[in-house]
Amino acid sequence: MSQQFAFWRTSKRLDSAQVYERLVEGEHVPELEAIDHEAVEAVLIAAFPDWAVERTRADGADQTMLAGPGDRGAVDVSYSPQMVTTTCYGMEPDQWNVVISAVVDLGLPLYDPQISYRFDGYE
Structure with missing residues (x-):
């Protein structure tokens, strides 16, 4: 089973689900x-x-x-100019949190596409 997380940075209040879809489609989002x-x-x-x-x-x-170690978990990180996507395979929730915290600490709020929610204080 896998879990995917997306991260981007903006100072604007935007519709996160729409932003995510645009980024997945390869579109540049000016904001x-x-x-x-x-x-x-x-x-x-x-x-x-x-x-x-x-x-x-x-x-x-x-x-x-x-x-x-021992093929117990993997992280695949994909990059686009405005978004980073992490896909976690075979990992426990506490390991997901390590991924999330590391990227959030760079000032990139988490968007969880499984629940269409961005943890940025606006939603």
């Missing part, structure tokens, strides 16, 4: 800021120090892939 992908990758790798780093942006990939 959103560009994201520092290297910073996101660095905090996620640091958040899971015992996990294998299987793919990174430095390797020329447009994603970051981390695998838990």
